[in-house]
Amino acid sequence: MKGFSQTAGKLLKGLAGLVCHKYCRICDCPICQDDEYFCSDCWQGLNSCIVDSHCARCGKEISAYAKLPTGCPDCQEQTFHFDSIACTGVYQEPLRSLIINFKLADKTNLLKPIADLTRGTIERANFAEPIDFVVPVPLHWRRRFKRGFNQSALIAKSFSLPAAKFNTDLVRIRYTTQQARLTDAERHKNIKDAFAVRRYHNFSGKNVCLVDDVKTTGATLNECARVLKDAGANKVFAFVLAAARH
Ligand SMILES: [Zn+2]
Numbered sequence: 115m116k117g118f119s120q121t122a123g124k125l126l127k128g129l130a131g132l133v134c135h136k137y138c139r140i141c142d143c144p145i146c147q148d149d150e151y152f153c154s155d156c157w158q159g160l161n162s163c164i165v166d167s168h169c170a171r172c173g174k175e176i177s178a179y180a181k182l183p184t185g186c187p188d189c190q191e192q193t194f195h196f197d198s199i200a201c202t203g204v205y206q207e208p209l210r211s212l213i214i215n216f217k218l219a220d221k222t223n224l225l226k227p228i229a230d231l232t233r234g235t236i237e238r239a240n241f242a243e244p245i246d247f248v249v250p251v252p253l254h255w256r257r258r259f260k261r262g263f264n265q266s267a268l269i270a271k272s273f274s275l276p277a278a279k280f281n282t283d284l285v286r287i288r289y290t291t292q293q294a295r296l297t298d299a300e301r302h303k304n305i306k307d308a309f310a311v312r313r314y315h316n317f318s319g320k321n322v323c324l325v326d327d328v329k330t331t332g333a334t335l336n337e338c339a340r341v342l343k344d345a346g347a348n349k350v351f352a353f354v355l356a357a358a359r360h
């Protein structure tokens with residue numbers, strides 16, 4: 115019976131594909147004309163990934179009642195060079211697949227729904243001071259050449275922060291192993307001294323919104339924020355599309 119229902123399901127999906135000519139950009143199932151990017155299950159899933167309330171210090175999803183003036187109970191011992199962080203969602207399915215698909219393929223098509231998801235976060239982020247520069251976490255040129263684009267730069271460009279300029283003066287000066295393949299302790303070592311600010315471009319007195327797609331331990335954002343502060347930045351606020359539950 116299970117085999118039969120699976121076959122019937124496949125047949126229905128095949129028929130729907132013939133009628134719809136559109137496929138969900140996350141799970142690849144056929145979708146109808148009304149659904150522009152994702153099937154209803156994936157939309158629902160994405161909505162459940164969006165966080166209502168997160169710790170402004172470490173980005174972890176947390177109830178509004180558990181917030182302390184100094185962060186959440188989990189980040190009291192940690193040192194961050196960024197002044198606060200805003201994140202759109204939790205790095206879990208289907209947001210995880212959306213980000214991976216965005217990075218690996220179909221990038222321009224997915225930027226619009228990603229920008230739609232981030233809009234509310236940016237509006238609510240309430241960065242304490244007006245932002246001068248929106249700065250993406252840079253990729254090493256070799257990785258950018260291979261991928262063809264920097265996903266964080268595309269996300270950063272999709273922002274609308276009044277008076278903020280897109281800025282790429284933070285660069286990656288060392289090719290590093292991908293953080294995802296390392297343990298927490300290795301990540302800090304791997305990323306150390308991997309970034310620099312371009313010569314003759316300083317951030318003196320400027321407020322920066324640093325943008326990345328995913329925050330895992332925060333080691334990358336932290337190192338970028340440290341370099342920006344060394345270059346004179348007044349405040350560095352971080353924005354990520356998704357933060358891992360850590
Ligand atoms: Zn789907």
Ligand SMILES: [Zn+2]
Nearest residue numbers: 169172186189
């Ligand atoms: Zn926290």
